[in-house]
Amino acid sequence: MWRPTFKILRKVVIPSLKENVTISKILYSTKSRLPKSTMKLTLVSASVGVLIGAGYGGYTHYKINAKKSLAPVQTEEFAFLKEAPEYSPQYKIINDLDNSNLNLVLFQYRTCPFCCKVRAYLDSRGISYEIVEVDAVLRQAIKWSGYKKVPIVLAKVEGGYQQLLDSTAIISVLETYLQDKATQLQDIVKFYPTTKYVNDDGKSTTDIANKYFVMHSSVVPDERERAIELEEREWRQWADRVLVHTLSPNVYRTPGEALETFKWFEEAGGWRQSFPSWECALMVYGGAAAMWIIAKRLKKRHNISDARNALYDAANEWTTAVKKRGRFLGGEQPNLADVTVYGVLSSIEGCQAFKDLRDHTEIGKWYDDIKNSIENRMGKVQAVHA
Ligand SMILES: N[C@@H](CCC(=O)N[C@@H](CS)C(=O)NCC(=O)O)C(=O)O
Numbered sequence: 001m002w003r004p005t006f007k008i009l010r011k012v013v014i015p016s017l018k019e020n021v022t023i024s025k026i027l028y029s030t031k032s033r034l035p036k037s038t039m040k041l042t043l044v045s046a047s048v049g050v051l052i053g054a055g056y057g058g059y060t061h062y063k064i065n066a067k068k069s070l071a072p073v074q075t076e077e078f079a080f081l082k083e084a085p086e087y088s089p090q091y092k093i094i095n096d097l098d099n100s101n102l103n104l105v106l107f108q109y110r111t112c113p114f115c116c117k118v119r120a121y122l123d124s125r126g127i128s129y130e131i132v133e134v135d136a137v138l139r140q141a142i143k144w145s146g147y148k149k150v151p152i153v154l155a156k157v158e159g160g161y162q163q164l165l166d167s168t169a170i171i172s173v174l175e176t177y178l179q180d181k182a183t184q185l186q187d188i189v190k191f192y193p194t195t196k197y198v199n200d201d202g203k204s205t206t207d208i209a210n211k212y213f214v215m216h217s218s219v220v221p222d223e224r225e226r227a228i229e230l231e232e233r234e235w236r237q238w239a240d241r242v243l244v245h246t247l248s249p250n251v252y253r254t255p256g257e258a259l260e261t262f263k264w265f266e267e268a269g270g271w272r273q274s275f276p277s278w279e280c281a282l283m284v285y286g287g288a289a290a291m292w293i294i295a296k297r298l299k300k301r302h303n304i305s306d307a308r309n310a311l312y313d314a315a316n317e318w319t320t321a322v323k324k325r326g327r328f329l330g331g332e333q334p335n336l337a338d339v340t341v342y343g344v345l346s347s348i349e350g351c352q353a354f355k356d357l358r359d360h361t362e363i364g365k366w367y368d369d370i371k372n373s374i375e376n377r378m379g380k381v382q383a384v385h386a
Helices: 003-018 020-029 036-065 113-124 167-179 185-191 223-251 255-268 277-301 307-325 336-346 352-360 363-377
Strands: 074-076 091-094 104-108 129-133 152-157 160-165 194-198 204-208 380-383
Touching: 104 113, 113 167, 113 223, 113 336, 113 363, 152 185, 160 167, 160 185, 167 185, 167 336, 223 255, 223 277, 223 307, 223 336, 223 352, 255 277, 255 352, 307 352, 307 363, 336 363, 352 363
Parallel strands: 104 129
Antiparallel strands: 074 194, 091 129, 091 380, 104 152, 152 160, 194 204
């Protein structure tokens, strides 16, 4: 039923899906106040709306770029597995108050900013989940998946296991589910198709459509709510496109800082408990050397002249926006942007760069507040002994 839609999407819609404003207009204009039982119908009409509305933008984009690239575009959904892959979790987060009916496993590197972001989200929603720590060298624990990055969330659902990829998409899919648990994850993921294409620079690229959008099933947000959602989305994008790129040039700024960072990763990630010592040594010393070199390239690529100043500027930009809204960007309660920015920053909490950030900006108060808020909701950590 969904396939033909996605076949057409890959031809014309996907290039225009980066236009948030267009999409938000299209999505909202196709929704009406409907009873929950008509959720399916709403989802279908929303996707038809996306298709028609975005089609024009996509066609225009396609026409303009037709000469530049004729490489085929491939669109697919997150994989659904009939059988459980083999995995052994190291930890479980158990929250007695969890009423989400979700059964999740998070495959992660403990200190990866994208994984920290997903954990911050799951904890903020009081969800129980299992954690599989992936070794960064061999990545054995995610060999079962076609995806070579973390985080990956595997959700046990009716008839099998739904794979969720990309920190931002994982959060949007789960948040959409939590807002109306009547719709199953395997149906929600159809709103987030993955597109693989070769970009204008000839690089193979992957995009997940709508990944900053939380879908509404029945209630149409009014104008004020739409403005709030738009701001939340923009800051989630900012975290992925600006904030995250300031981290590596800072935590791997010098060989000494890079080594200190990796030693903290080893400790925080419990590497010694999970991996053999030769692999820990390889990850710490090899990783520090490699990342010190790579960070220089990343600094150039993202036009960063002074790493610390770029980090402080980002923090100041964020705190200025928060101050306009109250304690958090979401006001009295954190919203998804607060959780995202916190998650990303928490990945460097043990590094010198983070201490300097607290000393040179006003981010500390907001950071402590959101950390407390999330930790108060989080379940208990239980180590799983093999
Ligand atoms: N856009 C992705 C990025 C994920 C990502 O780049 N993860 C890194 C770790 S921080 C990774 O797995 N890189 C591949 C590797 O380490 O082999 C997301 O938001 O989840």
